[in-house]
Amino acid sequence: MKSRFIPLLMTFIVFAAMYLFAYSRFSSFGSMRIVGNLLRDNAYWGIAAIGMTFVIISGGIDLSVGSVIAFTGVFCALMIGRNGWEPIPTFIVMLTIGTIFGATMGMLIHYFKIPPFIATLSGLFLARGMAYVLSTDSIRIDHPFYESVSKIVYIFPDKGRFTFAAGAFLIVLFIGIFVAHFTRFGRNVYAVGGNSDAALLLGVPIGRTTVMIYALSSFLATLAGIILSLSKQSGDSTIAVGLELDVIAAVVIGGTLLTGGVGYIIGTFIAVMTLGTIQTYLTLDGSLTPWWIKIVIGVLLFSFVGLQKLLSSRRGLRLFNFGREHNEVQQSA
Amino acid sequence: MTTNPQQMTPLLEVKGLTKTFPSTVALSEVDFTLLAGDVHVLVGENGAGKSTLIKLITGVHRKDAGTILLEGKEIDPRSPRHAQELGISTVYQEVNLIPTLSVAENIFLGRQPLRWGMINMRAVERQAKQLLKDFNVDIDVTRNLSSYSVAIQQIVAIVRGVSLSAKVLILDEPTSSLDHHEVEMLFSVIRSLQARGIGIILITHFLDQVYAIATRITVLRNGKKIGEHLVSELPRVQLITEMLGKELTKDSDEQDENAISKHANSETFLKVNGFARKGTIEPFDLEIRRGEIVGLAGLLGSGRTEVAHLIFGVEQNDKGEAYVNGKPVNIKSPRQAIRHGFALCPEDRKIEGIIGDLSVRENIILALQAKMGWFNYLSRQKQNEFANQMIKALSIATPNAEKPVKELSGGNQQKVILARWLIANPDFLILDEPTRGIDVGAHAEIIQIIKRLANEGKAMLIISSELAEVVEYSDRVMILRDRKKVRELEGNDINENTIMKAIATD
Numbered sequence: 001m002k003s004r005f006i007p008l009l010m011t012f013i014v015f016a017a018m019y020l021f022a023y024s025r026f027s028s029f030g031s032m033r034i035v036g037n038l039l040r041d042n043a044y045w046g047i048a049a050i051g052m053t054f055v056i057i058s059g060g061i062d063l064s065v066g067s068v069i070a071f072t073g074v075f076c077a078l079m080i081g082r083n084g085w086e087p088i089p090t091f092i093v094m095l096t097i098g099t100i101f102g103a104t105m106g107m108l109i110h111y112f113k114i115p116p117f118i119a120t121l122s123g124l125f126l127a128r129g130m131a132y133v134l135s136t137d138s139i140r141i142d143h144p145f146y147e148s149v150s151k152i153v154y155i156f157p158d159k160g161r162f163t164f165a166a167g168a169f170l171i172v173l174f175i176g177i178f179v180a181h182f183t184r185f186g187r188n189v190y191a192v193g194g195n196s197d198a199a200l201l202l203g204v205p206i207g208r209t210t211v212m213i214y215a216l217s218s219f220l221a222t223l224a225g226i227i228l229s230l231s232k233q234s235g236d237s238t239i240a241v242g243l244e245l246d247v248i249a250a251v252v253i254g255g256t257l258l259t260g261g262v263g264y265i266i267g268t269f270i271a272v273m274t275l276g277t278i279q280t281y282l283t284l285d286g287s288l289t290p291w292w293i294k295i296v297i298g299v300l301l302f303s304f305v306g307l308q309k310l311l312s313s314r315r316g317l318r319l320f321n322f323g324r325e326h327n328e329v330q331q332s333a
Numbered sequence: 334m335t336t337n338p339q340q341m342t343p344l345l346e347v348k349g350l351t352k353t354f355p356s357t358v359a360l361s362e363v364d365f366t367l368l369a370g371d372v373h374v375l376v377g378e379n380g381a382g383k384s385t386l387i388k389l390i391t392g393v394h395r396k397d398a399g400t401i402l403l404e405g406k407e408i409d410p411r412s413p414r415h416a417q418e419l420g421i422s423t424v425y426q427e428v429n430l431i432p433t434l435s436v437a438e439n440i441f442l443g444r445q446p447l448r449w450g451m452i453n454m455r456a457v458e459r460q461a462k463q464l465l466k467d468f469n470v471d472i473d474v475t476r477n478l479s480s481y482s483v484a485i486q487q488i489v490a491i492v493r494g495v496s497l498s499a500k501v502l503i504l505d506e507p508t509s510s511l512d513h514h515e516v517e518m519l520f521s522v523i524r525s526l527q528a529r530g531i532g533i534i535l536i537t538h539f540l541d542q543v544y545a546i547a548t549r550i551t552v553l554r555n556g557k558k559i560g561e562h563l564v565s566e567l568p569r570v571q572l573i574t575e576m577l578g579k580e581l582t583k584d585s586d587e588q589d590e591n592a593i594s595k596h597a598n599s600e601t602f603l604k605v606n607g608f609a610r611k612g613t614i615e616p617f618d619l620e621i622r623r624g625e626i627v628g629l630a631g632l633l634g635s636g637r638t639e640v641a642h643l644i645f646g647v648e649q650n651d652k653g654e655a656y657v658n659g660k661p662v663n664i665k666s667p668r669q670a671i672r673h674g675f676a677l678c679p680e681d682r683k684i685e686g687i688i689g690d691l692s693v694r695e696n697i698i699l700a701l702q703a704k705m706g707w708f709n710y711l712s713r714q715k716q717n718e719f720a721n722q723m724i725k726a727l728s729i730a731t732p733n734a735e736k737p738v739k740e741l742s743g744g745n746q747q748k749v750i751l752a753r754w755l756i757a758n759p760d761f762l763i764l765d766e767p768t769r770g771i772d773v774g775a776h777a778e779i780i781q782i783i784k785r786l787a788n789e790g791k792a793m794l795i796i797s798s799e800l801a802e803v804v805e806y807s808d809r810v811m812i813l814r815d816r817k818k819v820r821e822l823e824g825n826d827i828n829e830n831t832i833m834k835a836i837a838t839d
Contacts, residue, residue, distance in 0.1 A: 178451075
């Protein structure tokens, strides 16, 4: 067992514990109905969280995702619902805008040395502001395409529903894992987060990588906005306020180090499903208000950051008996 | 190894290389020749121009004049990356790899073998393992780089550099933080590179290592080339004299066995027995009496600053004990050292010493206020009094006490730091390179102040690279080499010859 897998293992243990607990109280957690709903309900912000994982592995942060999701929803609703655009071209235009938006933040961060926190905070205000300027009302979308997408569904024998959104989430997840681990871009993201000065000397194209990271994050946030638009069949400039914080929390609970260089896409997925499970449990239970989810997120976040601190310190390593990894060299001269 | 440079085209040839920075000539018409399969060591004290030469060869800086030839063809490296593409790789003391990636990934970052557009991680790991095995290093390459010792990390960096088809490998102080066994491991890697015909430029401060691994030595001093020698033909004493720029004189060779410090009967202030810290400094004894000035001599990197830091509690000793006024003490932090009446003026005043934007008065008051506690506020009137008293006592050239310290000259900045510690009235002062980078006039003044303070009964420990200066004020000199105390000289025994010999001989 390598020490870098410990946070991931903890993430999985927390998920398994939460899910088993929920199952012990409500046997419906054993059905595909709940699993299908978990994937469907958490698809949009889960997709944004996968983008955020790349950003945080690179040592950055993206605060704009909630606003980008809201702007995307309003833009799609306005164009399709009011101006009569076709959905597919609208999505393509919107994804292009989103990608350029992210790339611009990436350029500000790399070329003008603006801290990611500030650059993406500006992005947060800009995207939210544009959403409000487009429309302050909730706009309904009535389009045959939206109807037909909502009918794309695989029904499990126990009436569980595997929807389009769930499918999109899983596809993004697999592509995310592939990109992170099997492409040079993905490994460069880890290198930049691990030590950007060294990465520069090793010949990693830091500028291009940074721009691509933020472009990817905004692209996925836009995609998340489209998925949300498809399931809500409307656009509203007030949605997803503060969502970026939930997304960041999920990435950290998923075992990604806020200091960069270490993290797994699958960990983020498990964390999203963990928070989704708690949410569903609280809804079913009914005796506690759903706002308890915020307290649980707080406690989990605190524990995971504490765990990371422990693991990154020498004492922590010794505590877990990993000190022996040092000097474990055989020299066969 | 071949010894005659005329018989073959040198791998790397540098002619008349010159580099001027706004205030100084960093390198002046330096020639340097590296043969294939040679380990060519560059030595020199601070400001000799070693790092400037390396930075010009690797494209970190651009040269002002001169030529660089690689295998007979002129090159003009624009950046470290460009130099690497030409075949010149560098491994720095601070390992420049990604600690959070695996060993294998570090070796292949940016040039991973692909299969169907995907990184072929198995091939990455297999090839990395093989590359390391070629150097008899058999480790688990899937582990994070950070889980290995610095020595292994250095070797990984070397393997990465060499596998990029390097012809010239530059190692910048690779052994500074390695223990004996690790140095041996690194040397065996260097020897196998040598056997492959790679030319190696090594910068090191450890003379024993120079003689263990080098084939050729170039000595630089003040930006000029002083000499190039085959190691086998260069006695240590000559090497030291070339590095320090002093000639050994014949007459004063004899040593007076009975020479003692004139303070031999003074009361002992500080005594340490067998002080040591693993990987930092070997055990040493030291005794400093009241009114006595003890000089700490040795080459750069010999462990002088480390001794000061250990005594002052910046780093903790893991062996040995200390006594202040005959009572055992256990100093674990500079704060405790200050309570025992110690004071330390650090080597690099810009980084560790002054706060440039604060005024002369504020900088002087700093340590005293800290000692008194922040709630026991010194009145402004008292502050002015102290500051003006010090400005007068040390003749600090400033129009008034409110001038920001950064606007003063180097010598006056140094006096401000001294003043800061003096108003706290310490019993024991440690000065690390108190005269570095200040002009001649200020230099003499600082030495006057040092002598006066000793006369007032303060115990002093002074680190200096300037032998003449050490000889002038020291009552006793402790000499270090390769992080070990090698000798102690007292009274009339102290002269430049004896110090240089002590540094040179085993």
